[in-house]
Amino acid sequence: MKHADLVELIKDGVTERGQRWADLGAGEGAFTLALADLLGPGAHITAVDRDAGALRRLGLEMGERFPDVAVATKVADFTRPxxxxxxxxxxxxxxxxxxxxxAPVLESVRGMLQPGGKLVVVEYGSDRGNPWVPHPFTFERWTQMAAQAGFEGTRLLRTIPSRHLGSMYSALSLSPSGRGLG
Ligand SMILES: C[S@@+](CC[C@H](N)C(=O)[O-])C[C@H]1O[C@@H](n2cnc3c(N)ncnc32)[C@H](O)[C@@H]1O
Structure with missing residues (x-):
């Protein structure tokens, strides 16, 4: 996919500039670059992946294309703290x-976000996996999983056709704002 298509897919979930985000499972950074484009100068992105080589390439590409966005790469397993x-x-x-x-990963992601913080998920629109995409989930299932994990306001952003598993979608969920408590 082209950079502009990746930006289009997530742009309604990334509407404010200069923020602090993390990209979990960032790989070589195709979506990290889209995120950087949308967040703009002054933003900070922590790119996490267990593949050190992919993160090295991500760091180089980010430095060339978005030098005004700070990026920290972290070689780690996002299922762990x-x-x-x-x-x-x-x-x-x-x-x-x-x-x-x-569920444990979503709980840990919730803990990373400030109240009202955003979780943007890009996923294949299927509940049946294959060896390359072992455990995908449709938006319908995502709505349930996100709610069970305590996220609020889950909504579908975009759906596009995909050669793999038919379609790909983006969705936005919010960590609880804390309003209404006490
Ligand atoms: C299909 S690639 C997607 C990369 C990028 N987000 C993109 O869309 O272009 C999945 C990435 O997730 C990483 N990954 C999968 N499970 C992970 C885990 N438990 N901890 C850290 N990285 C993980 C893989 O190393 C790989 O780089």
């Missing part, structure tokens, strides 16, 4: 489908 907190947003693009039991 990452030590991130107070983030404005988290992006998980085609990475959550590698995890069978998603």
């Amino acid at each position: 990452l030590g991130l907190s107070g983030l404005d947003g988290v992006l998980m693009a085609n990475s959550l489908h590698f995890v069978r039991d998603k």
Whole structure:
């Protein structure tokens, strides 16, 4: 996919500039670059992946194309504690489908976000996996999983056709704002 298409897919979930986000399962950074484009100068992105080589390439590309966006790369398994907190947003693009039991990861992502923080998920629109995409989930299932994990306001952003598993979608969920408590 072209950079402009990736930007289009997530842009309604990334509407404020200069924020602090993390990209979990960032790989070589195709979506990190889209995120950087949308967040603009002054933003900070922590790109997490267990593949150190992919993150090295991501760092180089980010430095060339978006030098005004700070990027920190972190070689880590996002199913384990990452030590991130107070983030404005988290992006998980085609990475959550590698995890069978998603609830603990979603709980940890919620803990990384400030109240009202955004979780943008990009996923294939199927509940049936294959060896390359082992545990995908439709938007309908995502709505349930996100609610069970305590996220609010889950909504579909975009759906596009995909050669793999028929379609790909983006969705936005919010961490609880804390309003209405007490
Ligand atoms: C299909 S690629 C997607 C990369 C990028 N988000 C994109 O859409 O272009 C999935 C990435 O998730 C990473 N990944 C999968 N499970 C992971 C885990 N538990 N911890 C860290 N990275 C993981 C893989 O190493 C791979 O780079």
